[in-house]
Each structure stands twice: as structure tokens, then as C-alpha cells.
Amino acid sequence: MSAPSISPAKQCPVCGKSTDEAFKPFCCKRCADVDLHRWLAGVYAVPVKEAEDEDGAPKPPSGDEKEN
Numbered sequence: 001m002s003a004p005s006i007s008p009a010k011q012c013p014v015c016g017k018s019t020d021e022a023f024k025p026f027c028c029k030r031c032a033d034v035d036l037h038r039w040l041a042g043v044y045a046v047p048v049k050e051a052e053d054e055d056g057a058p059k060p061p062s063g064d065e066k067e068n
């Protein structure tokens with residue numbers, strides 16, 4: 001059995017660098033923002049399964065905001 005190494009510092013989940021106390025669990029504000037944007041994107045970019053369109057025109061992936 002190997003003793004746990006004494007390295008409480010974790011790695012930034014975004015870039016893998018050592019985390020910074022000020023921005024943990026990230027290493028910097030930038031990585032924190034990156035993760036935040038990913039999270040927001042995952043929240044708002046809800047995969048919508050549409051039934052087969054009659055026109056069958058391929059729609060581009062999300063990008064433009066639709067306005068009715």
C-alpha cells in the first residue's frame with residue numbers, strides 16, 4: 001500500500017495546472033471563466049430532438065438566436 005502523497009494542491013480541471021487558492025478549483029480566473037462558459041453552454045444548449053422535418057432541409061447547429 002502506498003501512502004498518500006502530501007500534495008493537497010489539485011489540478012485545474014481546465015488546463016491541468018496547479019490550482020490557485022484564489023481561483024480554486026481552477027488555476028486562474030481565465031480557466032474559471034472557461035469552465036463557467038462550458039457550464040452555461042451545457043445549460044442553455046439543450047439538445048433538441050426534432051422530428052423529421054418535412055422539408056428535410058438540414059439546419060445548422062445552434063448559433064443564431066431565433067425570434068418568433
Ligand SMILES: [Zn+2]
Pocket residue numbers: 012013014015016017026027028031
Ligand atoms: Zn487552468
